[in-house]
Amino acid sequence: MNRLERWCRLRLSKHPRLRALASEVRRRVMPSRWGALASQHWDDRVGDVEAGRQRGWLDWPLVEEEHIRLQISGDPQVYYLQYFFDQHVEERPVGRILSLGCGGGNLERALVEIGVAQRVDGFDVSPESIRLANQLASEAGLGDRLHYEVVDIDQIELPTGAYDVVIAKMALHHLENLEHIYQQVQACLKPGGVLMINEFVGPSRFQWTDLQLQLMNEVLQVLPEKARKAAPFLRVLRPELEDMITLDPSESVRSAEVIPVLEQYFEIIDFKPYGGTLLHILLSHVMPGFDLEDEKDLSILRLMFLYERTLIEHEVLPSDFAFLVARPRTDSA
Ligand SMILES: C[S@@+](CC[C@H](N)C(=O)[O-])C[C@H]1O[C@@H](n2cnc3c(N)ncnc32)[C@H](O)[C@@H]1O
Numbered sequence: 001m002n003r004l005e006r007w008c009r010l011r012l013s014k015h016p017r018l019r020a021l022a023s024e025v026r027r028r029v030m031p032s033r034w035g036a037l038a039s040q041h042w043d044d045r046v047g048d049v050e051a052g053r054q055r056g057w058l059d060w061p062l063v064e065e066e067h068i069r070l071q072i073s074g075d076p077q078v079y080y081l082q083y084f085f086d087q088h089v090e091e092r093p094v095g096r097i098l099s100l101g102c103g104g105g106n107l108e109r110a111l112v113e114i115g116v117a118q119r120v121d122g123f124d125v126s127p128e129s130i131r132l133a134n135q136l137a138s139e140a141g142l143g144d145r146l147h148y149e150v151v152d153i154d155q156i157e158l159p160t161g162a163y164d165v166v167i168a169k170m171a172l173h174h175l176e177n178l179e180h181i182y183q184q185v186q187a188c189l190k191p192g193g194v195l196m197i198n199e200f201v202g203p204s205r206f207q208w209t210d211l212q213l214q215l216m217n218e219v220l221q222v223l224p225e226k227a228r229k230a231a232p233f234l235r236v237l238r239p240e241l242e243d244m245i246t247l248d249p250s251e252s253v254r255s256a257e258v259i260p261v262l263e264q265y266f267e268i269i270d271f272k273p274y275g276g277t278l279l280h281i282l283l284s285h286v287m288p289g290f291d292l293e294d295e296k297d298l299s300i301l302r303l304m305f306l307y308e309r310t311l312i313e314h315e316v317l318p319s320d321f322a323f324l325v326a327r328p329r330t331d332s333a
Contacts, residue, residue, distance in 0.1 A: 039152075041248040042126035046104045057276065057283035062292060067305040071274040072323045080323050081107075084196050085116055088270065088325050089165060093118045098163045098188065100153050100181075101125075101171020105133025105146065112145045121163075123151035153181060158188035166195045173200045173255035182265040186328040195266060195326045197258075202277065202320030204256045205244045212317065213238060216278050219304065223286060224297070230289030236281055259322065266326035273319030275308045280320055 057063055065076040073083035094117045099108050102122030111117040124130055130148045137146040154177040166185050175181055185195055216236045220228060244251055290297040311317045
């Protein structure tokens with residue numbers, strides 16, 4: 001982003017009327033899609049994401065092993081991908097996999113590196129992500145088995161019957177044209193092929209529910225001071241819609257509909273909700289304030305995991321993240 005763009009974004013973030021005007025211009029220029037703006041957002045970030053400098057709640061090994069894996073595979077040693085291939089894919093290596101919203105390409109490289117896939121196609125709207133994915137693939141000597149391409153998935157046209165597996169990891173919640181995408185994925189799968197999703201499926205545009213906000217803030221208030229101080233806020237608030245659109249217009253644009261729309265086209269054969277309803281926002285900010293060598297801090301974190309799991313298990317809260325596997329419905333329109 002150049003200085004002028006930075007200045008414009010700063011002004012926009014401070015002035016509601018300017019924000020509304022920018023939003024209206026976007027709506028008129030690009031009705032119903034945000035691909036170009038999402039591409040700019042991810043162009044700016046992919047380097048940090050690939051280098052591990054940007055850390056969300058899922059990037060902490062403790063959270064991954066003791067909270068997420070426990071809910072997906074049931075075993076802290078078994079990562080969701082291993083669980084997926086072990087449980088749902090017989091043929092190994094898989095002939096051809098498609099990855100939607102591949103970012104800088106670490107998932108696709110891993111699939112080829114560990115011998116799970118013969119060939120992976122990764123599509124993303126961000127040219128910088130695709131440039132980096134190609135660079136890292138050729139540095140790893142895997143360029144001939146990884147095909148990355150700049151594609152706006154909201155407009156995607158896929159070859160019929162071409163893929164054994166389609167993967168969407170943290171990408172569908174950035175997409176607007178879910179009906180079109182699911183139809184395309186349905187048709188691009190070979191007979192017996194499956195779609196695997198690992199996604200944020202919580203409130204669209206992060207419009208947290210009142211209960212969710214209340215519980216997040218109650219937890220925040222009882223955390224040790226050093227953890228609370230690591231967060232750049234005193235309370236979690238529901239973001240303004242306009243601010244969400246200004247920061248990243250694709251962020252959770254229809255996230256709450258990812259599963260309901262999927263069910264029109266696919267039958268879900270494995271569903272593992274894994275929470276995040278409270279911990280996504282809290283842990284993404286307070287984790288640096290915990291000492292992961294300190295048993296007391298670890299106990300508090302484990303209590304937070306248990307608290308969220310219990311509330312979801314007893315249906316007090318829904319789960320904002322889910323891993324699932326689905327196969328095309330034969331009776332869909
Ligand atoms: C949260 S990142 C996930 C990246 C990667 N799957 C991962 O898990 O590291 C979301 C990705 O979706 C991409 N994206 C957003 N809107 C898109 C669109 N319309 N078409 C293709 N990719 C899109 C972004 O560029 C970004 O790389």
